[in-house]
Amino acid sequence: MSVQFIGMIGHRLASEIIPATGPIFDKKYIADFAKAHEDAGFDRILVAYASDQPDAFLVTAHAGANTSRIHFLLAHRPRVCCPDPRGAQTGDP
Numbered sequence: 001m002s003v004q005f006i007g008m009i010g011h012r013l014a015s016e017i018i019p020a021t022g023p024i025f026d027k028k029y030i031a032d033f034a035k036a037h038e039d040a041g042f043d044r045i046l047v048a049y050a051s052d053q054p055d056a057f058l059v060t061a062h063a064g065a066n067t068s069r070i071h072f073l074l075a076h077r078p079r080v081c082c083p084d085p086r087g088a089q090t091g092d093p
Helices: 027-039 056-065
Strands: 006-009 044-047 071-074
Touching: 006 027, 027 056, 044 056, 056 071
Parallel strands: 006 044, 044 071
Antiparallel strands: none
């Protein structure tokens, strides 16, 4: 059994001690965050869903467009967000 390292990605710089600033969908932040995970050797990135955040499919798509090796996990809320095949197409065989 192998071990996989899973990180997480946000859509803009913000935390409990850093107030959110800038655009809600910060393309540079998302790309840099995803590349940092890939460069650090992570296997997957978890993209969360929340009603006050940008669509997780869009965050995942932008992060995926800026990386080459890492895989993504999309956390969705049952009965709130339905990950249909059109939204979840990844190109993975």
